Amino acid sequence: MKHVRTMTGCIVLMMILVISFTSCKEEPGRSSLRLTVHSNEDQNRSILPQDTPLEVSRYAVTGIGPQGSTFEMQSTSPTMEVEGLLMGNWEITAVGQNLHGVNLVSGSATCSLTSEPTNALIELDSLMGSGTMNVEFTWDTSKISNPSIDLWVTDSDGLKTKVNPTTSNYINGAVYYSATYPAGSYMLQGRLYSGATAVAGCVEVVRIVGGKTTEGAIALDLDKYPEIPSTLTLINKAGTPIECSISGITTSVAAFQEITASITVPESESNEGLGVLWFLDGEELSSSLDCTFTPSTGTHRLDLIAKGALLASSGSASISFKAIVAGTPGYPVLANTVTDNTDGLKISGNTKIAFLPDGKILLASSIHASLQICRIVRDSLEVIRTYTLSDGFNTSMVTDMLVDKNTSKVAIADNLNPGITLYQYNTSNASLTKLFSRDNVTFIYEGGETTFTSISSLMLDPISGILYNVVPGTNMLPYSNFFATQASEFNMYSYKYWFMDPDTISGITMSPFLNRAAWYSTEQNVIKIGKRTSDGQLFGYLREYASPETPYLTGISAAEFISDTSLVTGGDTALNRFEYSQLLPDTNEDGWEQVETWLSGADGIGEMQGIVQLFTDASRSLLYVLCEGSKNIKVFSIQQGSDTLMYQQTIALEGFTPSEAVISPDKLNMLIVSDTNNQLLIFSIPQ
Known part of the structure; x- marks a missing residue:
């Protein structure tokens, strides 16, 4: 009984205590x-x-x-x-x-x-949340062939991931990237390639908001108007906005020369804690407040991204500028040397070259038996199209190519048969369509025919439409109808021939106004200059000048009219200028006088040996003398009004043996090829 009472007492005590605590509990304050x-x-x-x-x-x-x-x-x-x-x-x-x-x-x-x-x-x-990034990249398809693009996304922790376009429409110059990301700021980086050459790029900061789609369109413009922002607001690690300025770069800078762009912080502020990234055409260059680089020619985009300590914070600026060649206007500056088989280029052995009307390049290699259409991209060459014998094109043993900018027709001579093939160039897709071909039959007569065994060069008379081709070792100039509309019209089965004239024709040239023409013989050291007759014949009233009576014509291998009344010739070691006179001294007839002579090693011009080509700039204010023997280019100015030549500069080709040079239609580039070097030189021409 005692044990039971004890238990009962404990229970009562617990109840009292609980009741007591409950009774004493207060409402919390x-x-x-x-x-x-x-x-x-x-x-x-x-x-x-x-x-x-x-x-x-x-x-x-x-x-x-x-x-x-x-x-x-x-x-x-x-x-x-x-x-x-x-x-x-x-x-x-x-x-x-x-x-x-x-x-x-x-x-x-x-x-x-x-x-x-x-x-x-x-x-x-x-x-909070996740959102969608949807960005379109576009470009001008007329300036890009074989396009491709690399894309990267970097998150706020600095993790960089390469991504692929979600949708690609390369034919129309566009790709799209779409993906879902957690909310925040992301750095989207892109680089556009034309073939293997990076031609444009960008870096943008993209803000993702939960449940929303962030859309943007980025034009990768190779010709964007230069623009330099005057100021840029950056956020330091303390979260304070600082108004900064960009220095060291202008809308126009010198190509191939090192420049440094900088972020300048006001004296009242500290640059500590500013995180900066610089990108040139989408490629990261620097992570400091200074960025040093050497631009190639053309329009570029310099992106500046600043990452601050604030959540998803960033400042950014896009700087568009144009890099141009520094130097004396018209004097070529070497931009690049391109070697055979670089990115598919075929430039080995006896290479021929011509600019097409739209600025693209036609390149023929005898060793590779190939014909290529190329374009200049970032001071290099990119192959757009390649033709071979298997395509039905005459690409073997090409000796000359002639392009008519008015009709976009192309004539290509070869010594395989020999013969000439006429093509139509299509600017919309940079392609050639074969029109007509002719063989080596010059004239058909009863019981036989006259043929030629080789071709060295072509010349078009735009007035008559006659395409002349030089036949080495003869004084024959066969005719072809450049404006033929059907195959039967192309070979005219006719030719120009000087009966009883022992001199052979090595080259021909025509004056700017198409009323005079000349041909020369390297073997006989002679130049013959004529004018158009009343019935349209181009080589009428020939006047002959030969060594030794006319000195310094030894080895004449080039001739160029710098005006309708001035003709320049080049040979082994001499440059001559002939000037037309309506009445020659001590005669009763018109003719040409040898009024200037420049000799190799004399008058401070240095070595000038083995002249292979004479050509002028578009304004005919400069004469370029391409020298195979001395491996250089001589630049002479042409005095307006008198046509007097004045030596200006020598451009050394550093061991490169030139055979031919061409200037682009936009006057910005000069390209030089060789018969022996498996290379091609690209020059930029300051304007």
């Missing part, structure tokens, strides 16, 4: 909370979601406290006060929203409320 919300969002972006403001306009705050108590409130002010909260520990969450109620950023904090009012600070440091 209440307090107030002053809450400040601080957003780390910065708004300096490059590509943003459309119709989605990124400014935090209001705040949604929730809290969970003692005994499961909660509160919710919204405010447009970052500072708010909540009263009547139970004292104790509270978990508080704040969401920053834009004016449309889209959640942008969130943060949370834990605080303990006491009898005294409590202040709490919540950092909004977490971006």
Whole structure:
């Protein structure tokens, strides 16, 4: 019985104690909370979601406290006060929203409320949700062939990932990239290639917002108008915006020369904590406040990306500039040496070259038996199309190529048969269409025919439409109808021939106004100059000048009219200028006088040996003398009005043996090929 009473007593005691505690329990005290919300969002972006403001306009705050108590409130002010909260520990969450109620950023904090009012600070440091990046890259297809593009995405932690275009439309010059990413700022980097050559690029900062699509269009423009932003706002690690300036670069800079672009911080500010990345045409160059590089010719894009400490913060600027060749206008500057088999180029052995009307290049290699259409890209050559014998093209043993810019027709001579083939060039797709071919039959007569055994060069008379071809070792100039509309019209079965004239023709040339022509003989050291007759014949009224009566014509191998009344010849070691006179001294007839002679090693011009070509610039203010023997180019100025020559400069070719040079239609480039070097030289011409 005693044991039982003891147990009963314990139970009663516990009940009393519980009742006592319950009776003595007080309602917890209440307090107030002053809450400040601080957003780390910065708004300096490059590509943003459309119709989605990124400014935090209001705040949604929730809290969970003692005994499961909660509160919710919204405010447009970052500072708010909540009263009547139970004292104790509270978990508080704040969401920053834009004016449309889209959640942008969130943060949370834990605080303990006491009898005294409590202040709490919540950092909004977490971006919310995931969104879609949808960016289109476009370019001008007329300037890019065989395009490809490399893309990379770098997140806020610096993790760089190479990605592939989601949709590719290379034919129309566009690719698209679309992907879903967590909210934040991303660096999108792109490099556009034409063949194997990088021709353009960009870097953009893309802002992703939860539940939204960020769309952008980036034009990779090779001809964008140069533009330099005057200032750039960068964010330092403390989150302070600093107005900076860009120095060291202008809208036009010197190509092939080192330049340094810099970010300049005001004297009142510190540059500590500024994180900067520089990109040239989409390729990263530097991560310091200075960026040093050497640009090739053409338009470039220099991107500057600044990453600050603020959440998803960045400043960015795109600097467009044009790099041009520095130097004296018209004097070529070597830009690049291209070697055989580089990126598919065939430039080995007896290479022939011509510019097409749209500025593309026609390249023929005898060793490779190939015909290629190329373009100049970033001071190099890119192959657009290659033709061989298997394509039905006459690509073997090519001796000369002639391009008519008015009709876009191309005549190609070869010594395989020998013969001439006429093509039509299509500028829309950079292709050749074979029109007609002719063989070596010059004339058909009863019982036989006249033929030629080889061709060395071509010349077109645009007035008559006659295409002349030089037959080495003869004084025969066979005719072809360049403007033929059917195959039967192409071979005219006729030729120009000087009966009883023992001199053989090595080359021919025509005056700028098409009313005079000349032919020369290297073997006989003679030049013969004529004019168009009343019936349209081009080689009428020939005047003959030969060594030794006319000195310094030894080995004559080039001739060029620099005007209708001045003809320049070049030979082994001499350059001569002949001038037309309506009445020669001590005669009663018109003719040509030898008025100037420049000799190799004399008058300060240096070595000038083995002249193989004479040609002028478009304005005929400069004469270029291409020398195979001395491996250089001599530049002479042409005095307007008198046509007097004045030596200006020698451009050494450094061991390269030249055979032919051409100037681009836009006057910006000179290309030189060789019969022996398996290389091609690309020069830029300062304007």
